[in-house]
Amino acid sequence: MHTESCVVLKIEQFDSNAVFRLIELSESVGWDYDEQEIHTILSSGCIYGHKNRDGRIVSSAAIIPYDTNIASIGMVIVSPDYRGLGLGKEVTQTCIDRVSTDTSIMLISTEEGKPLYERLGFKTVDVIHKFLCEKFIPNLHDSTKGFTIEYYQTADFHKVKELDSAAFGDQRSTFLLNRIKQCKQCVVVKNQYHEIIGFGLSIQGPINLILGPIVAPNDYIAASIVNALASNHGGNLRIDVPSGHSEFMTFLDTCGFKKVNEPPIMIKNSATMPKRNKELFGISAQVFG
Known part of the structure; x- marks a missing residue:
């Protein structure tokens, strides 16, 4: 785990200038987001996350609000070097706060992420077959x-x-x-x-x-x-x-x-x-x- 305090790392909203650093973050956990996919996320919703002192993106989460009642959260990633600092919870909560309390928010979880989402009020309702x-x-x-x-x-x-x-x-x-x-x-x-x-x-x-x-x-x-x-x-x-x-x-x-x-x-x-x-x-x- 990295020694930087969570207080030092502030949440910010990313734009298209952050695409390649988001790809680097994705690759650090073995995921395969590419430039086109991230541009589609940015043009359909918002991506938030933390940067370290060197400007490297060390966390991310995306929220995609749809037309009326539903939003989707995804791309929840924390760099392996920065786990245990509460960054995943903070960035996911930022996404939740982006939409109204009347909006049903859905996500497809990893097994590792499930306890975090349960603490944030999410409940398992089904599964996806990959x-x-x-x-x-x-x-x-x-x-x-x-x-x-x-x-x-x-x-x-x-x-x-x-x-x-x-x-x-x-x-x-x-x-x-x-x-x-x-x-x-x-x-x-x-x-x-x-x-x-x-x-x-x-x-x-x-x-x-x-x-x-x-x-x-x-x-x-x-x-x-x-x-x-x-x-x-x-x-x-x-x-x-x-x-x-x-x-x-x-x-x-x-x-x-x-x-x-x-x-x-x-x-x-x-x-x-x-x-x-x-x-x-x-x-x-x-x-x-």
Whole structure:
């Protein structure tokens, strides 16, 4: 542990000038935030943290407020040299104070972070199923009869936002716009009447192609979206799946995905998860809830 006092290290809000120092902090704990991901966080919410006397960032936490009732906390990192000083609690509390007491705040915790969040009033309400894949194996037996998968167009945004809101539990207008700008690929699913009934994004990270959000009316269409996003990708993949999609997770297993973790979903200012329609098959990323 570092000998600097917590009193010396003051909380500040970071901007785009801090991106590369935030990447250094992320790397110090083995996480893989990159420049694009941090820019999306900054343009969708706020990042706070501590700097040491040398100007190095030694803690961080991000808060992303959505349109009405929900905010998400993520990117909670404390440099290994500065643990035990209360920095994680202080920076997380700063994020909590950023939104109203009526806002339900959600986060996806590490096991190490869970006791801290419990002390701050968060309660575990569910888990996320984290899947990784080194080589994707397409495995759909039937044709896409009754629906088509097409590339996203700007005119599709209103319907994509509507579908995302019902699946996630709140509108995320600013975040979705920023995420679509960042994505490697975005597809929409249309039924026989040319109505959009689902969508999916892929985000290229330093290690994995991240699949999500994925919103679909059923397991098969969700699987078809994964197939469309992953089939031409030769590298590693990741998808984080909410509970309640056992058939979809079985499909992922047949495609080469392996479940590696079940991090807890925790919420403050609410006893339950936000109301969702069970059509969210892959979350955007843990920082975004």
